[in-house]
Amino acid sequence: MALSLDSHRPPILETERLRLEPLTADDAGDIFPLMADAEVMAFWDIGEVDDPDVIANIVEGQVAEMAEGRAFYWALRALADNAFLGTCDLSEIDRRHHRAEVGFMLGRGAWGQGFGLEAMQAVVAYAGANGLKRLMARTHLGNRRSDALLEKLGFEEEGALRGHVLRDGERRDCRVFGLLL
Ligand SMILES: CC(C)(COP(=O)(O)OP(=O)(O)OC[C@H]1O[C@@H](n2cnc3c(N)ncnc32)[C@H](O)[C@@H]1OP(=O)(O)O)[C@@H](O)C(=O)NCCC(=O)NCCS
DSSP: OOOOOOOSSOOOEEOSSEEEEEOOGGGHHHHHHHHTOTTTTTTSSSOOOOOHHHHHHHHHHHHHHHHTTSOEEEEEEETTTOOEEEEEEEEEEETTTTEEEEEEEEOGGGTTSSHHHHHHHHHHHHHHHTTOOEEEEEEETTOHHHHHHHHHTTOEEEEEEEEEEEETTEEEEEEEEEEEO
16 A cells, blocks of 8 residues: 555544544643653653753654654543543654654553553554554663553564663663564
């Protein structure tokens, strides 16, 4: 199938319990408490952020990436009460090679309920239905929850990136996962 991620705006995706909506600059306020949480950010490339302006800049950058057709970012909300639960994304969209990278982040109160799996199953299905043939993910060594989520989605570990990330003055190793669609 030809790659049909033509739109520069992700669609709204609905699952049993979640609505995935295109991220907007207005979501920065909801994202702030997640990115200010050291536990949520423990295995992220950057440490926790305590400045709302920095978060607003990050989100603006993500919205700009979408406008350029390079990524899709979604805000995850509970269908039941519209509560903001987190974000997920397809980034590094490569139209030549029909591949992209996946990412996900939930607020701590939303962990352990299968929301990450439910959201990412919808994203993977969307990617496959729109012509992407390969998804990859990168986790920091020790990010057991993310590794488990990727494995539940069918990703396989493909390798290691030694000292890939400089975080808090130390180099961190990463694991690479891939899923062929
Ligand atoms: C990675 C992350 C999204 C995973 O969240 P999570 O809630 O642990 O993941 P899942 O959605 O897979 O939930 C699975 C857990 O919910 C439980 N669960 C409850 N109801 C469930 C349901 N209906 N369906 C599936 N699982 C359910 C499962 O038992 C499972 O727990 P277990 O793995 O201990 O057995 C979350 O930990 C996170 O946001 N981390 C910080 C950000 C981060 O590191 N992102 C990734 C960077 S690469």
